[in-house]
Amino acid sequence: MPALTFTNVSKTFGDNTVINAFSADIHDGEFLVLLGPSGCGKSTLLRMIAGLSDITSGDLLFNGDIANDWEPKKRGVAFVFQTYALYPHMTVRENIAFPLIMDAFRKWYHLPIVNIVARHRLMRRPDIAERTLRIAQQLELESLLDRRPASLSGGQRQRVALARALVRNPSLYLLDEPLSNLDAKLRTQMRSEISALHHKVGKTFVYVTHDQVEAMTMASRIIVMNKGIVQQVDTPDEIYDRPANTFVARFVGSPPMNLIAASVGDKGLKLSGKLAVEHGTALPSQREVTFGIRPEKLSLHAAGEGRLPARVTVVERLGAETVIGCRLLTGEDDQSGRLLETDLVFVRVSGNPKMQIGEPCSLDYRAEDVLWFDVDTGQRLS
Amino acid sequence: MSFNKLTLKFLRYLLIGVLVVLAGFPVYWMAATALSLNSELYGTGQVVWPQPQNFPELMLELGQVPIGLWLFNTLLIAAGGTVLSLTLGSLAGYALSRFRFHGKGVVGFLLFMTQVVPEALILVPLYAMFITFGLLNSLTGLVLANVGFSLPVACFVLKGAMDAVPYEIEESAIIDNCPRFSVLTMIILPLIMPSIAAAAVVAFFAGWNEFLFASTFLMDRGNWPASVGLASFVGQYETPMSAVMGAALVFSLPAIVFFLLIQRKIVAGLTAGAVKG
Numbered sequence: 001m002p003a004l005t006f007t008n009v010s011k012t013f014g015d016n017t018v019i020n021a022f023s024a025d026i027h028d029g030e031f032l033v034l035l036g037p038s039g040c041g042k043s044t045l046l047r048m049i050a051g052l053s054d055i056t057s058g059d060l061l062f063n064g065d066i067a068n069d070w071e072p073k074k075r076g077v078a079f080v081f082q083t084y085a086l087y088p089h090m091t092v093r094e095n096i097a098f099p100l101i102m103d104a105f106r107k108w109y110h111l112p113i114v115n116i117v118a119r120h121r122l123m124r125r126p127d128i129a130e131r132t133l134r135i136a137q138q139l140e141l142e143s144l145l146d147r148r149p150a151s152l153s154g155g156q157r158q159r160v161a162l163a164r165a166l167v168r169n170p171s172l173y174l175l176d177e178p179l180s181n182l183d184a185k186l187r188t189q190m191r192s193e194i195s196a197l198h199h200k201v202g203k204t205f206v207y208v209t210h211d212q213v214e215a216m217t218m219a220s221r222i223i224v225m226n227k228g229i230v231q232q233v234d235t236p237d238e239i240y241d242r243p244a245n246t247f248v249a250r251f252v253g254s255p256p257m258n259l260i261a262a263s264v265g266d267k268g269l270k271l272s273g274k275l276a277v278e279h280g281t282a283l284p285s286q287r288e289v290t291f292g293i294r295p296e297k298l299s300l301h302a303a304g305e306g307r308l309p310a311r312v313t314v315v316e317r318l319g320a321e322t323v324i325g326c327r328l329l330t331g332e333d334d335q336s337g338r339l340l341e342t343d344l345v346f347v348r349v350s351g352n353p354k355m356q357i358g359e360p361c362s363l364d365y366r367a368e369d370v371l372w373f374d375v376d377t378g379q380r381l382s
Numbered sequence: 383m384s385f386n387k388l389t390l391k392f393l394r395y396l397l398i399g400v401l402v403v404l405a406g407f408p409v410y411w412m413a414a415t416a417l418s419l420n421s422e423l424y425g426t427g428q429v430v431w432p433q434p435q436n437f438p439e440l441m442l443e444l445g446q447v448p449i450g451l452w453l454f455n456t457l458l459i460a461a462g463g464t465v466l467s468l469t470l471g472s473l474a475g476y477a478l479s480r481f482r483f484h485g486k487g488v489v490g491f492l493l494f495m496t497q498v499v500p501e502a503l504i505l506v507p508l509y510a511m512f513i514t515f516g517l518l519n520s521l522t523g524l525v526l527a528n529v530g531f532s533l534p535v536a537c538f539v540l541k542g543a544m545d546a547v548p549y550e551i552e553e554s555a556i557i558d559n560c561p562r563f564s565v566l567t568m569i570i571l572p573l574i575m576p577s578i579a580a581a582a583v584v585a586f587f588a589g590w591n592e593f594l595f596a597s598t599f600l601m602d603r604g605n606w607p608a609s610v611g612l613a614s615f616v617g618q619y620e621t622p623m624s625a626v627m628g629a630a631l632v633f634s635l636p637a638i639v640f641f642l643l644i645q646r647k648i649v650a651g652l653t654a655g656a657v658k659g
Binding site for chain 2: 072083086099105168
C-alpha cells in the first residue's frame with residue numbers, strides 16, 4: 001500500500017487555483033521529488049501533506065485512511081523548511097530535543113514559567129539527552145550543541161534542521177527546498193548527505209525543489225509540476241530521456257532539450273519551416289510537429305559535414321565539456337539578427353572544441369534520438 | 383587622532399554632558415529641596431547644595447503620612463495593570479497577528495479609538511459604571527480602568543512584534559507537536575521579549591503615574607496611590623515643600639530602578655525589525 005495517496009486534490013485561494021486535481025501515489029521508503037518552477041504549487045502540496053494547509057477538494061490518504069482533516073500531530077511527519085525555521089532563542093541541543101520534549105508534553109506546560117522549568121528538566125531526562133546526542137553525532141553537530149542558531153553557518157543550520165526532523169523518527173520526511181539558501185559548493189555536499197541519510201533511515205522522503213539537478217541526483221521518482229498540474233510522474237531517467245511534453249523537455253536538463261518547429265511533407269522533413277533534412281527513418285503522421293533532441297545527442301562537425309548547417313552564437317566552456325549555442329542556417333533570414341529562443345540549438349560536447357562565435361559549423365544527429373511533440377498540446381508523440 | 387576628530391569628539395561629549403545635566407537637574411533639585419528646611423524655602427531662599435543634616439527633619443515630616451502604604455497601592459495598581467495588560471495584550475495581539483476573522487478591522491479600530499478618547503471624557507460614565515459594579519473605592523476597579531487604556535497600546539506593540547516573527551517558526555513548532563497555546567508561550571513570547579519589555583514600561587508607568595481616576599474613584603485615604611497622596615500635601619494655606627519633594631523622590635525611585643532594569647530590553651524593542659537580521 002502506498003504511504004500517501006492523492007486523489008483529485010485541489011487547492012484554491014479565492015478564484016486562484018493553485019493545485020488542480022492532483023492525483024499521485026507516494027510509495028513507502030521512496031525519495032520523491034516535487035519539481036517545478038516557482039509558484040507551481042509544489043510547496044502548497046507539501047504543506048497539505050503536513051497539515052499546514054487545508055485541502056479545498058479531493059482526498060489525501062495516509063496508509064489508506066483519509067487524512068484531509070487530521071491535525072499535523074496525528075500525521076507524524078517531519079518538516080524541514082526552506083528557511084530552516086530553527087528556534088532562535090534555544091540552543092542547538094534544545095532545538096534538536098524540542099520534538100521529543102513536545103512528545104512528553106503535559107497540559108500544565110502551557111504556563112509560561114512552568115514550561116521553562118519543565119523543558120530544562122526534560123532536557124536532562126536520560127532517554128531524551130541520549131537521543132539528542134546520538135542524532136547530533138550522526139550529523140556532526142556535537143561541538144555546536146550549546147550554541148544558538150544565530151552563531152551557526154548556513155550549512156550548520158541546515159544540519160540542525162535535519163537533526164530536528166530526524167530525532168523523532170517519523171515515517172515521512174517533508175523537505176521544502178532545504179538547500180536553496182546554501183552556496184553552490186555546500187549545496188552539492190548537502191545533496192549527497194541528504195541522499196545518504198535517506199538510504200540510512202530508509203523512510204519516505206518528499207522533497208520540493210525547483211532545481212532539476214537536485215531532483216535528478218536525489219530522487220527515486222520525480223513529479224514534475226507546472227501551474228498546479230502534474231506534467232509527468234516517473235523516474236529521473238525516464239523524465240530525462242522520454243519527457244511527457246515540451247514543458248518537461250525544456251524544464252529538465254541544462255541546457256534544455258532543443259525544440260525546433262518542423263513540418264512533415266511529401267518531400268520529407270523541414271526544420272524551422274525551411275531547412276530540408278534527410279531524416280532517414282519513419283516520420284510522424286502529423287504535418288506540423290515539434291522536433292526535440294537533447295544537446296548531447298547532437299554532434300558538432302565542420303561546415304558542410306553534418307546535415308544541419310549552423311553558425312556558432314554562444315560558447316560556454318565548463319571545463320570537462322563545452323556547451324555551444326548554434327543558430328540553424330535556414331538559408332533565408334539567418335542574417336536578420338532576430339534571435340528567438342527556439343532558433344537557438346544547443347550542443348554539448350566533451351572537452352573544448354575551440355569554436356569561435358560567428359564560426360560556421362554543422363550539426364548532425366541519430367534519428368532514434370529524436371522525440372516528436374504535438375505542436376498544439378505539446379505532448380510527446382512517439 | 384587628528385585635531386578635527388578631537389574637536390568633534392569633545393563637542394560630542396560636551397553635548398552629551400549638557401543633555402545629562404538637563405535630564406538630571408530636576409532630580410537633583412528635588413533631592414536638594416527635600417533636604418532643605420521649609421523656613422529656608424519660604425524665607426531665606428534655598429541652598430543650592432543638598433543638606434544631609436536635615437534628613438531627620440524630612441523623615442519626621444514624611445512619617446506623619448502613610449507613604450509606605452501609598453507606595454504599595456501604587457505598586458499594586460502599576461503591577462496589576464502591567465500583568466493584566468501584557469497577558470491580555472499578548473493574547474489579543476497574537477489573534478490579530480495570526481488569525482483571520484470577521485470584524486478584525488473593527489476590533490483594531492476600536493482599540494485605536496481608546497487612545498483617541500481623553501480619560502477625562504469618560505470619567506463620569508466610568509464613575510456611574512463603577513457604582514453599578516461595586517468597584518468604586520477599590521484598587522481592582524482602578525487597575526481595570528487603567529488596563530482599558532494600557533491594554534490597546536500593549537496589544538498593538540505586541541502585535542507588531544509578532545508580525546515580524548516568521549510563520550515558519552510557528553509552523554515548525556506545530557509540526558513538532560507543540561500545542562497552539564504553547565506556541566505562543568514557548569516560542570513567540572520569548573522571541574519578542576524586547577517588545578514585551580517596551581509594552582511593560584508603557585503599562586507600568588501608566589499605572590504608576592495614575593492620578594485622575596485615583597483621585598476620583600478612591601475616597602479612603604488608605605487606598606490612595608502615592609500620586610494622590612502627594613497631591614494631598616498641597617494645603618489651602620501652606621504646602622510643606624521639602625516634604626512634597628521628599629515624598630516625590632521616594633515615589634520616583636522605584637520607577638527609576640524599574641526603568642534602569644529593563645532599559646536595554648526597551649531600546650532593543652523599539653528598534654526591533656528596523657534592520658533585517
